[in-house]
Amino acid sequence: MPYKHISVMKNEAIYYLNCKPGKIYVDCTLGGSGHSKVICEKIIPDGILIGIDQDKDAIKNAKKVLQPYCSKLHLFHDSFINLPAILSELNIPAVDGILLDLGLSLHQLESSGRGFSFKKDEPLDMRMNMESSVKAEDLINKMDEKGLKKIFREYGEERRARQIAQKIVRARKLKPITSSKQLSLIVCDAVGKKALFTQKIHPATRVFMALRIAVNSELEILDSFMEKVADFLQPGGRLCVISFHSLEDRIAKHRIKALERECVCPPDFPKCICSEKKVVHILTRKVVRPTKEEVEANPMARSAKLRACEKI
Numbered sequence: 001m002p003y004k005h006i007s008v009m010k011n012e013a014i015y016y017l018n019c020k021p022g023k024i025y026v027d028c029t030l031g032g033s034g035h036s037k038v039i040c041e042k043i044i045p046d047g048i049l050i051g052i053d054q055d056k057d058a059i060k061n062a063k064k065v066l067q068p069y070c071s072k073l074h075l076f077h078d079s080f081i082n083l084p085a086i087l088s089e090l091n092i093p094a095v096d097g098i099l100l101d102l103g104l105s106l107h108q109l110e111s112s113g114r115g116f117s118f119k120k121d122e123p124l125d126m127r128m129n130m131e132s133s134v135k136a137e138d139l140i141n142k143m144d145e146k147g148l149k150k151i152f153r154e155y156g157e158e159r160r161a162r163q164i165a166q167k168i169v170r171a172r173k174l175k176p177i178t179s180s181k182q183l184s185l186i187v188c189d190a191v192g193k194k195a196l197f198t199q200k201i202h203p204a205t206r207v208f209m210a211l212r213i214a215v216n217s218e219l220e221i222l223d224s225f226m227e228k229v230a231d232f233l234q235p236g237g238r239l240c241v242i243s244f245h246s247l248e249d250r251i252a253k254h255r256i257k258a259l260e261r262e263c264v265c266p267p268d269f270p271k272c273i274c275s276e277k278k279v280v281h282i283l284t285r286k287v288v289r290p291t292k293e294e295v296e297a298n299p300m301a302r303s304a305k306l307r308a309c310e311k312i
């Protein structure tokens with residue numbers, strides 16, 4: 001089956017990455033390799049592309065899609081949190097550009113069979129990396145009500161988190177919750193029939209997103225990566241982050257801002273004692289959003305936000 005994904009803000013990402021022949025780039029989230037393919041076209045014949053994805057399907061696809069374009073291609077089935085080890089394995093101290101295009105690919109949502117979508121009846125798995133140990137099913141059946149409520153409220157910004165967590169705990173006493181359809185029906189039951197007709201989005205949307213974020217520790221991984229990201233860039237190297245969730249964007253924004261901060265001493269200190277230095281220059285003072293045309297052609301792009309910076 002062909003790997004399905006429509007790359008979001010491709011032109012903008014390539015513009016901010018400033019891809020040039022002979023340079024070294026990392027695509028931390030290969031997905032369908034849409035961004036990577038354009039990067040390859042810009043950096044050949046001598047440029048190097050390091051492609052990472054924690055989903056094996058993305059790596060399998062990248063071998064087919066990218067190998068004909070780029071002779072200096074290195075693919076890693078791994079989490080981008082392990083970029084330092086990957087760079088040291090390749091003997092590359094720092095790179096010219098890093099791209100993060102966060103979230104899920106269309107392939108994962110629609111055809112991976114891993115229960116990412118409430119529209120399907122699939123096993124409740126939701127792991128991007130099939131080698132990791134915790135599945136959505138484990139959280140849904142084992143986590144206490146308070147924990148579930150916290151996930152739905154914090155990661156899903158779900159107003160009815162308490163009712164939904166309560167319903168889940170009651171339902172699993174009768175029978176384990178093992179499929180996406182089963183969970184979706186429980187959520188619909190918890191929010192009531194009225195919500196089905198009055199809400200703009202399906203009532204299970206936020207619960208499924210929250211659960212996926214928790215299963216894959218997406219926010220914790222992004223935050224730790226962003227804290228160190230400047231160490232992996234050469235001076236003049238660029239970082240570009242595309243996010244689809246307000247909490248992801250908040251992490252990207254704060255971490256990039258922190259890298260741009262100079263002295264953090266209290267204003268009444270006569271002299272600087274912190275020795276903090278500005279590490280990056282922000283390229284996107286205002287967050288960049290997809291064009292109206294892109295959103296019309298691909299409604300899944302509507303929540304995308306892009307931030308970029310350059311290492312000094």
Ligand SMILES: C[S@@+](CC[C@H](N)C(=O)[O-])C[C@H]1O[C@@H](n2cnc3c(N)ncnc32)[C@H](O)[C@@H]1O
Pocket residue numbers: 005006007008028029030031032033034035036052053054055058078079080081101102103104105128221
């Ligand atoms: C939105 S898709 C990327 C799409 C890609 N830019 C394209 O143009 O086709 C996000 C991808 O990031 C991967 N991913 C998410 N978190 C990751 C992590 N911590 N490490 C590696 N890959 C990750 C997912 O498995 C998924 O394939």
